[in-house]
Amino acid sequence: MKKIGIITIHSDLNYGAFLQAFALTSFLRKNGYDASIIDYRKIPNHPRLYKFPLNIIYKLYNLPRLYRYRSFISPMLSKYRYNSLKELSSFNEEYDLLITGSDQIWNPLCGGLGKLNPAYFLAFAPNNRYKKIAYGSSVGSYIFNKEEQIQVKQWLNDFTHLSTRELAGSQQLESFLHRKVKVVLDPTLLIDKEEWLKYSKKCTITEKYVLVYYIDELDEVVSYARKIADYYGWKVALITNMAKKHPNVDIKIPHCGPAQFLWLFDKAEYIVTNSFHGTAFAINFNKDFISVIKRNSPQRAQTLLNNVGLPERLLTNIEDVDKLPSHINYDEPNKKLNELRQDSISYLLNAIEN
Structure with a gap:
């Protein structure tokens, strides 16, 4: 060996x-x-x-x-x-x-x-x-x-x-x-998703939520999530280590470990992220999502989204949310990902x- x-x-x-x-x-x-x-x-x-x-x-x-x-x-x-x-x-x-x-x-x-x-x-x-x-x-x-x-x-x-x-x-x-x-x-x-979920651990969230996972530019990412959540009547849930609560966030999730992170991604109705790995897990878990462009480093998300045939999920303008289909058909992206x-x-x- x-x-x-x-x-x-x-x-x-x-x-x-x-x-x-x-x-x-x-x-x-x-x-x-x-x-x-x-x-x-x-x-x-x-x-x-x-x-x-x-x-x-x-x-x-x-x-x-x-x-x-x-x-x-x-x-x-x-x-x-x-x-x-x-x-x-x-x-x-x-x-x-x-x-x-x-x-x-x-x-x-x-x-x-x-x-x-x-x-x-x-x-x-x-x-x-x-x-x-x-x-x-x-x-x-x-x-x-x-x-x-x-x-x-x-x-x-x-x-x-x-x-x-x-x-x-x-x-x-x-x-x-x-x-x-x-x-x-x-x-x-x-x-794949099934293997990842073997390592997940449940969090105490019972309501339907749009999950926000961000690296920086929190206000911009939350604004996208708020628009989607208000349309569907869901909550905005934020993974954060900040003690202060954001005014447009309904559920703040502190002290989240990697196992809880996996569970939160799996159970989310929708994911809004400006993180490359947030985008990767959204695709891997077949979730409806938006990848908000990181203007100083868009290459990683662009390469991945182009390769799986989902370039339209990378947004630069909040008004473009309305142009997206309500759900992602993962038949072709899954084929390309495999x-x-x-x-x-x-x-x-x-x-x-x-």
Whole structure:
């Protein structure tokens, strides 16, 4: 049995990051590999820089959510924990190969250092000891400068297989690496709805609701949800870690862990999100949804929606809600998603075995 180490963004309190890390590890284990996540704890992308006593209050408020996150992912983690690049430099674990990905690990704005993070390019691992693969590694909307291109090319030179989640990212990397960079599905889409729901846990919501899952620009996303909820007579439910209640939200859901996140997506009447992973789960769970465009980083959602034949679900104007059909016919999108899933699975397993 091959032993595989995965390095990715898994320590931020972010549902997408956690679930993509969980998905890739779970998929590999289900396919007969001894896979685990290398427990490298980077600096959070957006740390809450509260002063005393607000920093203590914030940490205490989020303890239930932190516990749910940690308990969900802990069975997937490696034996050793690495809190810095210095600690990672002594890496000597017994893996047959290493995978970097998925998520925006190659985006300097997301790597925890404010610059390229060598950990996510497996720079800590000796080339003569470990086979290296990139699966679904994303640069987001970031454009490498010439100096960064030289460094990235040096780090990726010894990878046997390279892949990313977005067409734009693939094209950018191919332009200076001069080698094929395949576009694959995010790991969360390697697992179907039925498998995901095995890990879900019920929340105490009895009313019909439009679920809001956002990354930023909350007011805009909620305005879309409010319009849909008012039309159908539903409630607006918001996944949030904020103590303050939003005036246009009926149900605030704090302390939500990944297992509760899955249940909320499954039971929602409609989903409004500006998150790539929110869009991915809405499609995977065959939900009616709107993906509100993230103007600073639309590439990820655009690639996915175009590939499954649902580009019209990405909206830039609230007035366009009225132009959408009331329900999504998933016959064709499911067919395309299954084809993409099989292609991505074949690519990943072939990369490991060959």
